[in-house]
Amino acid sequence: MKQYKQGQTLKVSGLGLLLLALIIGLFVSSCGGEETETYRVGILVGLPFLADAESSFREGMTELGYVEGENITYDVQIVDFDIPTYQNILQQFVEDEVDLILVTPTEVSLEAKAISEGTDVPVLFTFALIEGMGIVDSVQEPGGNVTGVRYPGPDIAVLRYEILRDIVPDLERILIPYQAGYPIVQPQLDALYPVAEADGVTIVEVPANNAEELDALFQEMAASGDPDIDAIMFVAEPLAVDPGAVAVMVAFGDEYQIPIGGVAFPGVEGYTSMFGVNVNTADAGRLAAPLADKILQGFEPATMPVVSSDPYIEIEYNMIQQLGFEAPDTLLAIADQVYR
Structure with missing residues (x-):
């Protein structure tokens, strides 16, 4: 029978223990890793x-x-x-x-x-x-x-005005309807007034709390038969996205053939905004x-x-022509979308 030396036995046993410790260490490491934070x-x-x-x-x-x-x-x-x-x-x-x-x-x-x-x-x-x-x-x-x-509300308000001015060159009086007391309106008006005044254009503010009140104000303006408004321009505020208020504005614009600009929206009985400038x-x-x-x-x-x-510009080319105006080539060139 073969005899093993004591040193050989210890050497083999030590190697086995080393391998066992390594395996256990790897197992513990894999089990004890940090969980993904949620x-x-x-x-x-x-x-x-x-x-x-x-x-x-x-x-x-x-x-x-x-x-x-x-x-x-x-x-x-x-x-x-x-x-x-x-x-x-x-x-x-x-x-x-x-x-x-x-x-x-x-x-x-x-x-x-x-x-x-x-x-x-x-x-x-x-x-x-x-x-x-x-x-x-x-x-x-x-x-x-x-x-x-x-x-960029003030920037967009000014860009809306500039585009409206390009389309309606004889612009003198702009009607701006908005939700009464809405906080983001004033910074936009503050940006608009100096630009409009420099062009000799008058801004007519029409604050209202809802579509019904807006309609009553419009009827009051038109009581004499001529509201004396060259265009309606939207600023960023709730009435501009309220279907009832938009319908009132469109009806008023259609009745007196007043061009509308600022916000793009689906047409109401064939009448719609000439252009929209907003953020996507x-x-x-x-x-x-x-x-x-x-x-x-x-x-x-x-x-x-x-x-x-960045602002996103949409042009309703057919509506502009329907109202007897023209969209300058420079405007069409910078538009993100032109609907014909």
């Missing part, structure tokens, strides 16, 4: 027509590697302009200590800033007008726990995704510059 995002859309911003935001997040149900969850709330409901939803997001709140538009952003102030919950806005609203300290240094994607809501939502990614990775919103959406 981020929770609360989303509040304050006007249903902005729902595209929310869906495109989530698409953008998916492209950045955030997979819903795996490493991120969304609590999406869509409300039709109801401040108390905004406040209740945002308060719940804060109490739930979500990792991020995404909000749109301006009014929701204001409420989110107020309710989240003093907490560790960051707020990301999109499609929000920031001029004169107190949402951020500045574009480059937003401050607090807020940053986002700016809606889906693009605004998608622009928010990289900002959200940075915030979730630990960057401070206070030092993340606000980004701005």
Whole structure:
């Protein structure tokens, strides 16, 4: 029978123990690895027509590697302009200590800033007008726990005016209807007045609380038979997207053959806006995704510059011609969409 030396036996046993320890170590390491962190995002859309911003935001997040149900969850709330409901939803997001709140538009952003102030919950806005609203300290240094994607309301208001002026060269009096007391209107008017005054154009403001009140004001203006208005121009505010209010404006424009411009919308009995200038809501939502990614990775919103959406121009060529005007070639060249 072969005899083994004691040293050989110990050497073999030591090798086996080493292999066993290595296997156990690998097993423990694989079992004890950190689990993938799941981020929770609360989303509040304050006007249903902005729902595209929310869906495109989530698409953008998916492209950045955030997979819903795996490493991120969304609590999406869509409300039709109801401040108390905004406040209740945002308060719940804060109490739930979500990792991020995404909000749109301006009014929701204001409420989110107020309710989240003093907490560790960051707020990301999109499609929000920031001029004169107190949402951020500045574009480059937003401050607090807020940053986002700016809606360039004053810039768009001036661009709408300039396009209207190009189409209606003899413009003297512009009627601007809007929701009475709506906070984002004044910064747009502040930008418009100096430009209009320099051209010798008079702005006629018509604030109203709803479609019925707007209709009554229009009838009062037309009581003498001639409202003495050369064009109707929309600014960014709720009546411009309210079907009842739009129908009133279109009926008034159609009856007196007053051209309408500023916001593109489906025609009402063959009469519609000559052009629209706005921000593509889906693009605004998608622009928010990289900002959200940075915030979730630990960057401070206070030092993340606000980004701005680009304007999107639509031209209703046939409507312009129907009213006896012409769309300059320079306008057609910069338009994103021309409907013929």
